[in-house]
Each structure stands twice: as structure tokens, then as C-alpha cells.
Amino acid sequence: IGIDPDSDDLSQLRYGKICILADADSDGLHIATLLCALFVKHFRTLVKHGHVYVALPPLYRIDLGKEVYY
Numbered sequence: 001i002g003i004d005p006d007s008d009d010l011s012q013l014r015y016g017k018i019c020i021l022a023d024a025d026s027d028g029l030h031i032a033t034l035l036c037a038l039f040v041k042h043f044r045t046l047v048k049h050g051h052v053y054v055a056l057p058p059l060y061r062i063d064l065g066k067e068v069y070y
Contacts, residue, residue, distance in 0.1 A: 005042040010049065017053055018046065024057045 002014035020035045022028035032054055039052050046052050058070035 001043075001046075003043070003046075006044075008045050010045060010051075013046075013051070016051065018051055020052070020054045021057075024059050028057075 001018065002012045003010060018039070020032050022032040022035075036052070036054065039047055043052075060070070062069040
């Protein structure tokens, strides 16, 4: 990602956002939590400056004819 762990210098950061994407089940939530813990522990500056995001996928899909709802 372009920076050293535990560094406060973001000048070499290669990405504007880090998006954590995981499944909507309990295993995916656990994986996302572990990744968040990694960034909070070793890349706290990224978290403080708003560079880390967690995407929450939909839990259900409903098909009504040709329309799809999430």
C-alpha cells in the first residue's frame, strides 16, 4: 500500500481508499473484523484519516418477475 506499518507519513500512500469486502455470513463478518483489527493495530494513521472502508453486502435477494430487490 506504499507505507510502512506504524508510520505516520502518508506521502507515499499509493491508494486513496482501502475497501474491505467480505461475505455477508458470520465467517465474512469475522474476516472483516480481523482485517479491521489489523489496520487499527498497524496502520492506525490510515484509519484516523478515513482511508479504510468496510463494504456491507446485502443479506437477501428478492426476485419479483423481472425486478430484483436487495
